[in-house]
Amino acid sequence: MLLFIILLLILSDTKKQSLRGSIMINKNHQASNCNDCNCKTQIFKNLGSIELDLINNSRFQVDYKAGEIIFKQGTPSPYFVCITSGLAKIYIEGYGKNLILALVKPVDYIFGPGIYVDNRHYYSASAVEDCTACLVDASVFKKLIRENPDFAEDFLKRVSLQSIFNFEQIVSLTQKQMPGRIADVIFYLSEKIYCKNPFELSISRQDLADLSGMSKESAIRILKEFKEEGILTVAGNKMEILNIKQLRQISETG
Amino acid sequence: MLLFIILLLILSDTKKQSLRGSIMINKNHQASNCNDCNCKTQIFKNLGSIELDLINNSRFQVDYKAGEIIFKQGTPSPYFVCITSGLAKIYIEGYGKNLILALVKPVDYIFGPGIYVDNRHYYSASAVEDCTACLVDASVFKKLIRENPDFAEDFLKRVSLQSIFNFEQIVSLTQKQMPGRIADVIFYLSEKIYCKNPFELSISRQDLADLSGMSKESAIRILKEFKEEGILTVAGNKMEILNIKQLRQISETG
DNA sequence: ACCGGCTGTTGATAAATATCAATCATTATG
DNA sequence: CATAATGATTGATATTTATCAACAGCCGGT
Incomplete structure (x- = not known):
């Protein structure tokens, strides 16, 4: 039994070494x-x-x-x-x-x-x-x-x-409709993650959908609507909130 | 030391007395x-x-x-x-x-x-x-x-x-459809809250709906469907799960 | 430059769900 | 006892959202 444990320790230690090996290159x-x-x-x-x-x-x-x-x-x-x-x-x-x-x-x-x-x-x-x-x-x-x-x-x-x-998040996801949820996600990205307003998305549209609990297609559609209403600009991965007030209201009214 | 503890007990007891005034009715x-x-x-x-x-x-x-x-x-x-x-x-x-x-x-x-x-x-x-x-x-x-x-x-x-x-809960509420969510709530009630199988609901249908993130009417309808499929019996506030296996499957397949 | 695979986009359609209105049942209240 | 008030139920309908299918654009590899 003791032998077994020692064996384990040795194994884990060598494993550690090898891991370090690849890390040093970092x-x-x-x-x-x-x-x-x-x-x-x-x-x-x-x-x-x-x-x-x-x-x-x-x-x-x-x-x-x-x-x-x-x-x-x-x-x-x-x-x-x-x-x-x-x-x-x-x-x-x-x-x-x-x-x-x-x-x-x-x-x-x-x-x-x-x-x-x-x-x-x-x-x-x-x-x-x-x-x-x-x-x-x-x-x-x-x-x-x-x-x-x-x-x-x-x-x-x-x-x-x-x-x-x-x-x-639970409230947003379960009680708001899609525009409200997307609005929340956009605020999250702008205020908590990228921390600036014209910001560049490093996440995919699918991620955007997975953040707001909807299908990718729906997320894209809402984004398009916001764009058409002049609330924000989206060009590829560049995004800018133009009308914070209105976006805030969409977030709050669900 | 022992004396100190006894003293504490006495103190706490006298303090309790005054508080009890209003509580004693209870x-x-x-x-x-x-x-x-x-x-x-x-x-x-x-x-x-x-x-x-x-x-x-x-x-x-x-x-x-x-x-x-x-x-x-x-x-x-x-x-x-x-x-x-x-x-x-x-x-x-x-x-x-x-x-x-x-x-x-x-x-x-x-x-x-x-x-x-x-x-x-x-x-x-x-x-x-x-x-x-x-x-x-x-x-x-x-x-x-x-x-x-x-x-x-x-x-x-x-x-x-x-x-x-x-x-x-987040996964249930955001990724499952209504039958799956109701199934989850029924298991929650039976297993975690009332802790028996034929159990008596002390919550309203509205509460049932608020637990599963849907409208009251929808919750009632799903309950009715389950009843018609022989998965459970509902009579007023009495509820019994008849086919646990099937209900489990509904919960898992969303 | 060409191709295949990926992400993003759009439209059409189907499915899920909420809402509204009406009815029924039950309990509380005068 | 009558009657209101509340909660439960049901059906019809409208809205929201997902799914499916097609296509565009971009990028890496050849």
């Missing part, structure tokens, strides 16, 4: 240590240097090409994923369709609820743009949550905000 | 002290006697008649609500329609995400059946989360389970 590589990384100011602001070292020591950095899957719904995984560059989406694979729960940009982490339940992912994640991510052992995270109340409280606040966002 | 009244209450075995199992006293001292017990509002979306509130008898619903007030997020039965608490954000409620709660609830100061709760890692971890697990449930 050009987008940002910081060799969490203490120097800009991620810490936002997510880990309540952690001390020793605590950051703990995270640093259990961390892998991985690159993903656009379209690649970061993790898949249903698979077990004792990691949490911190996006350090690029753009990822987290989505639920439903019955034929996908529903995008959120886009994740730097610096934010993807911390699935499964970590505190059964170490399984309850949604999938994939790279929308080329991405760099740090994978950190969830047990380290949980340990820090137990030991550092400020960190725990900040985490709870993040979880709460996420939860509030989900509620708004 | 017939459903269950326990005069959290230490004796059956709630603690489930929610507060990781709390020691002194910690429970803390909760006990900041607690109000209130009765609600069926239909009464417990708290309303948008209002500020530094309390968390523990349902100790009856049945409540938490729901989001949308645009004309309501969406029921969950039914809450004893012993469970309603801990809105606002507590860690801005002390506002992001959904409303009302009594479906006559209810008894304990209101506890959120600051006490937050204090215990900071000081007791086991309690915090258990709480995170609960929040995670809630979150997983919400995801399933």
